[in-house]
Amino acid sequence: MDRETCLSFDRQDPLAAVRQEFALPDGVIYLDGNSLGALPRQTAQRLNQVIAEEWGTGLIRSWNAAHWIDAPARIGDKIARLIGASAGEVIVADSTSVNLFKLLAGALRLQPGRHFILTESANFPTDLYIAQGLIELLDGNHALRVVERGELERALDGSVAILMLTHVDYASGEIHDMRRLTSAAHQHGTLALWDLSHSAGAVPVDLKASQVDLAIGCGYKYLNGGPGAPAYLFIARVLQDAIRSPLSGWMGHAAPFAFESEYRAAAGISRQLAGSPPILSMLALEVAVDLWLKVDRPEARKKSMALGDLFIALVDDSLRDLGIEVASPREAPIRGSQVSLRHQEAYRVMRALIDRGVIGDFRTPDLMRFGFASLYTRYVDIFDAVSSLRDVLITRAWQRPEYATRLTVT
Numbered sequence: 001m002d003r004e005t006c007l008s009f010d011r012q013d014p015l016a017a018v019r020q021e022f023a024l025p026d027g028v029i030y031l032d033g034n035s036l037g038a039l040p041r042q043t044a045q046r047l048n049q050v051i052a053e054e055w056g057t058g059l060i061r062s063w064n065a066a067h068w069i070d071a072p073a074r075i076g077d078k079i080a081r082l083i084g085a086s087a088g089e090v091i092v093a094d095s096t097s098v099n100l101f102k103l104l105a106g107a108l109r110l111q112p113g114r115h116f117i118l119t120e121s122a123n124f125p126t127d128l129y130i131a132q133g134l135i136e137l138l139d140g141n142h143a144l145r146v147v148e149r150g151e152l153e154r155a156l157d158g159s160v161a162i163l164m165l166t167h168v169d170y171a172s173g174e175i176h177d178m179r180r181l182t183s184a185a186h187q188h189g190t191l192a193l194w195d196l197s198h199s200a201g202a203v204p205v206d207l208k209a210s211q212v213d214l215a216i217g218c219g220y221k222y223l224n225g226g227p228g229a230p231a232y233l234f235i236a237r238v239l240q241d242a243i244r245s246p247l248s249g250w251m252g253h254a255a256p257f258a259f260e261s262e263y264r265a266a267a268g269i270s271r272q273l274a275g276s277p278p279i280l281s282m283l284a285l286e287v288a289v290d291l292w293l294k295v296d297r298p299e300a301r302k303k304s305m306a307l308g309d310l311f312i313a314l315v316d317d318s319l320r321d322l323g324i325e326v327a328s329p330r331e332a333p334i335r336g337s338q339v340s341l342r343h344q345e346a347y348r349v350m351r352a353l354i355d356r357g358v359i360g361d362f363r364t365p366d367l368m369r370f371g372f373a374s375l376y377t378r379y380v381d382i383f384d385a386v387s388s389l390r391d392v393l394i395t396r397a398w399q400r401p402e403y404a405t406r407l408t409v410t
Ligand SMILES: *Cc1c(COP(=O)(O)O)cnc(C)c1O
Pocket: 095, 096, 097, 098, 124, 126, 127, 166, 170, 195, 197, 198, 218, 231
């Protein structure tokens, strides 16, 4: 596999032109779209217009005239199309962590007499922390049941209220069988809640076909919504009027501008809103989601699998005996849009690599993650990234003393 071959893959890539929709800096190979998606060119233009016209000139009139007030539901309907949900089943609000809190609290009340939230120990930390915090707040009758990945189905029984899982593992990229696990949960009367943060924009998701009850997901990773972009939540239609939000703010009231003194929950998914939506961030996310809606998504998945396979083949080929181990599934169909490599000095190696313009990230204790956002990653980027990694390892460039100190965000 040589560089020329990779360039020829790029020439044949049906998605090659989509890269032009992104403002990527020269001299950088960006393999961290799984942590913070790149900037769509349209975003700056749209935000400039929103700031100057809708905010600057329209002022408060824009809540109606520019349809700001409809943004959470409108963008939710668009995201619904990306994850196999129907219009009215998804709303954009808050962060993923806050949405998880709302859904867990709301769903636990539907499951009286069931005391457990079942999850796996490798789940994304914020998901574990939020569940721990909620349980602490409750009556003392609830607990988290944490098991290893392979034990999940055996740990299901009639005492489990909610099965809470992340679809694509943030560290290894391994994909759970959403349909099978959801069905196993349902056999015990357990509700299934899926975190789609590493799924939407990375792998196919069909919430309806999998009969998922509840889901949450992040706007700033593969969806490219911008740093700290609002997150989204999904509630299957049949559950919407039974689930209350514990954050009963005015935006989720049946009549926010009636200014009643008693809370009355809005019908449907709107009751999951708490406070005013962050319009600038919302509209940045909308630009990015609109871009996704124009893309051939099966083609995007095909490409992300091919990029991952190429990366693994090059690593096998050129990094032998350099202390590197592939820490993601080798089979593309069960691997998300990332490949992780294990190395004893992963943190320092990643810092050295970033200084050479190849941006991935580090996850404790010994993983380097490389994300392959198929809308803007080229085959030749994969070739060049592995060459740079080889160079960093062979020259031991990672031994520079400044790489020994951890930055706040890794
Ligand atoms: C990135 C990520 C989140 C992010 O949570 P925020 O509260 O939006 O910062 C949550 N869950 C998973 C699985 C993630 O990968």
